[in-house]
Amino acid sequence: MGGLDGSALPAALADFDCRNNCLAWLGLQQDGFADAVARARARWGAHRVAVLMVTSTSGILQTELAYRHRGSEGPLPADFHYAQTHNTGSLALFAAQALGLRGPAWVVSTACSSSAKVFAAAQRLIEAGWADAAVVGGVDSLCLTTLYGFNSLELFSPEICRPWDARRSGLSLGEAAAYALLQRGEGPGDAPAGEPAAGWLLGTGESSDGYHMSSPHPEGVGAIAAMRQALDSAGCEAAAVDYINLHGTATPNNDAMEDRAVRAVFGDAVPCSSTKGATGHTLGAAGAVEAAVALLALQQGFIPGGLNCGERDPALGANYVTESRAAPLRRVLSNSFGFGGSNASLLLGAA
Amino acid sequence: MGAAAVEIDLLGIGLAGPGLPGWEASLPVLRGEQAHAGQPTAVPPPTCLPAAERRRAGLAVRAAIAVAEAACTHAGLAPAALASVFTSSSGDGGNCHSLCESLAAPDPLVSPTRFTNSVHNAAAGYWHIAVTGRQASTSLCAFDASFDAGLTEAVMQVLALRQPVLLVACDAPYPQPLQAVRPLPDAMGVALVLAPAGTVAQPLARLCLALQPDAGEPVTDCTDAGLGALRAQIPAARALPLLAAVARGEAARIVLPGSGAGVGAGAVRLHIDVNGPA
Numbered sequence: 110m111g112g113l114d115g116s117a118l119p120a121a122l123a124d125f126d127c128r129n130n131c132l133a134w135l136g137l138q139q140d141g142f143a144d145a146v147a148r149a150r151a152r153w154g155a156h157r158v159a160v161l162m163v164t165s166t167s168g169i170l171q172t173e174l175a176y177r178h179r180g181s182e183g184p185l186p187a188d189f190h191y192a193q194t195h196n197t198g199s200l201a202l203f204a205a206q207a208l209g210l211r212g213p214a215w216v217v218s219t220a221c222s223s224s225a226k227v228f229a230a231a232q233r234l235i236e237a238g239w240a241d242a243a244v245v246g247g248v249d250s251l252c253l254t255t256l257y258g259f260n261s262l263e264l265f266s267p268e269i270c271r272p273w274d275a276r277r278s279g280l281s282l283g284e285a286a287a288y289a290l291l292q293r294g295e296g297p298g299d300a301p302a303g304e305p306a307a308g309w310l311l312g313t314g315e316s317s318d319g320y321h322m323s324s325p326h327p328e329g330v331g332a333i334a335a336m337r338q339a340l341d342s343a344g345c346e347a348a349a350v351d352y353i354n355l356h357g358t359a360t361p362n363n364d365a366m367e368d369r370a371v372r373a374v375f376g377d378a379v380p381c382s383s384t385k386g387a388t389g390h391t392l393g394a395a396g397a398v399e400a401a402v403a404l405l406a407l408q409q410g411f412i413p414g415g416l417n418c419g420e421r422d423p424a425l426g427a428n429y430v431t432e433s434r435a436a437p438l439r440r441v442l443s444n445s446f447g448f449g450g451s452n453a454s455l456l457l458g459a460a
Numbered sequence: 461m462g463a464a465a466v467e468i469d470l471l472g473i474g475l476a477g478p479g480l481p482g483w484e485a486s487l488p489v490l491r492g493e494q495a496h497a498g499q500p501t502a503v504p505p506p507t508c509l510p511a512a513e514r515r516r517a518g519l520a521v522r523a524a525i526a527v528a529e530a531a532c533t534h535a536g537l538a539p540a541a542l543a544s545v546f547t548s549s550s551g552d553g554g555n556c557h558s559l560c561e562s563l564a565a566p567d568p569l570v571s572p573t574r575f576t577n578s579v580h581n582a583a584a585g586y587w588h589i590a591v592t593g594r595q596a597s598t599s600l601c602a603f604d605a606s607f608d609a610g611l612t613e614a615v616m617q618v619l620a621l622r623q624p625v626l627l628v629a630c631d632a633p634y635p636q637p638l639q640a641v642r643p644l645p646d647a648m649g650v651a652l653v654l655a656p657a658g659t660v661a662q663p664l665a666r667l668c669l670a671l672q673p674d675a676g677e678p679v680t681d682c683t684d685a686g687l688g689a690l691r692a693q694i695p696a697a698r699a700l701p702l703l704a705a706v707a708r709g710e711a712a713r714i715v716l717p718g719s720g721a722g723v724g725a726g727a728v729r730l731h732i733d734v735n736g737p738a
């Protein structure tokens with residue numbers, strides 16, 4: 110993304126200045142989100158609104174650049190702000206301060222599954238009565254660690270990424286900030302904070318593969334468990350899901366595993382697609398980006414077609430949609446999986 | 461306590477820190493019968509890790525797994541059945557430093573293992589591989605409040621899952637130059653097995669927790685000066701006042717700073733009544 114390198118942050122947040130927090134700030138200014146949070150703060154109280162953020166690499170680009178400039182044994186620059194930029198928790202500190210919130214605040218960092226997991230964590234806090242609302246979201250920005258790291262694992266596509274395509278050869282990186290405001294409420298039809306809901310969090314599922322640090326379990330045992338749990342926690346039958354937004358990174362392994370897992374839970378009828386052909390893989394932000402896509406699909410009544418899939422992989426049997434089409438949707442499942450064998454699924458419902 | 465106070469039981473503890481070589485061995489210091497002595501942290505080898513993973517795991521991962529294993533043994537529960545919450549301020553500092561060094565080279569070459577180990581959930585990933593654990597796992601960071609955040613999330617998980625949950629808080633120091641901007645004196649790991657109240661007949665302690673607006677009640681420090689210094693320096697050591705109260709086996713009120721932003725008016729503290737109201 111352009112325009113992230115000059116500081117756009119207000120003076121009070123100047124110590125947080127880094128690419129990741131500039132992207133976080135830009136995201137907070139979109140779509141009236143900060144205003145909606147301000148209304149929630151006024152309604153519930155600043156201490157009753159939790160801030161659960163996700164990032165995989167926070168502002169580590171700042172540190173990488175400082176190492177480049179320090180010479181072999183030199184110190185980090187005097188204006189290096191570890192807590193506000195490098196530390197994985199920096200994003201939650203930043204968002205809490207930027208939004209004036211005082212509820213429980215932390216970063217979940219389970220690689221690429223994390224920003225689905227903050228929805229579940231927020232739901233737990235609200236159900237336990239420890240919060241009435243929560244700002245959840247994910248922000249990840251480009252850094253050398255991910256560029257050289259994914260390259261070392263040979264997970265990058267040399268061309269644009271092609272989820273579900275027979276010629277898919279890896280992922281494309283993206284940058285994103287995506288947020289949601291969750292508030293206590295009774296379910297579809299209810300307007301909990303006096304304003305209409307964009308949708309409902311119906312169910313969540315979380316699991317571990319316990320298999321390998323950087324490869325998914327080939328049979329998708331963890332993915333299957335996460336999807337089933339999301340359905341069970343909502344008391345929802347598989348047949349009642351209208352569309353699945355896949356993790357769909359376009360790595361050969363992920364798409365093969367996920368196809369198997371989706372068919373094990375849903376059979377091969379439910380329409381599904383990966384929107385990473387449009388956004389790239391935004392890592393820690395991906396779960397929140399795709400929750401937003403799922404909510405838009407529910408609101409607008411459409412199934413987004415997966416881009417760049419010219420030659421569908423005949424080995425994959427799920428009902429993969431490549432052309433966007435109108436469809437009335439009531440329930441959408443969103444999958445997010447990550448390094449360390451971490452899996453999460455969200456079940457979202459129409460308002 | 462407030463309306464949202466929740467009760468849970470503590471079933472097992474794992475501990476490794478400077479001068480704190482395991483839960484049982486640390487009881488005299490935690491009870492105040494012996495002064496804390498600043499010995500370097502001894503991390504027992506993580507026997508549950510397969511050989512290949514043991515070679516790849518850094519200090520932060522090994523310390524986290526060692527205390528996780530100890531806490532499960534102490535609780536008498538099979539690790540594979542437990543959902544887990546890992547929390548760390550730093551992740552694997554040594555690995556982070558090596559990556560930044562590699563990336564500063566004119567023609568950077570990054571080892572795939574270093575990259576894989578750089579994810580904040582590396583310890584959780586290795587743990588679930590080691591015990592073939594397929595339950596949910598999360599990995600958190602809240603800078604100095606990482607233990608407070610981890611405890612909060614673990615308690616929420618116990619309530620939601622209605623089954624025991626493993627909490628692992630672990631920090632390990634950075635080499636220079638990061639050590640200068642984030643001084644952590646040594647590695648420290650604390651693991652707690654938490655369970656719904658009444659899971660076993662005799663838990664180590666019953667904990668009643670609530671978030672409370674700051675009413676000027678001081679955050680609980682350690683009576684021992686050495687332990688107090690650790691508490692101030694290592695995020696995972698914020699568990700020490702709680703561990704000291706459990707070691708004494710008496711009723712106590714522990715106030716943790718909490719993970720929310722801010723101090724003074726409007727700040728929210730995490731209150732823990734150990735073994736009933738003090």
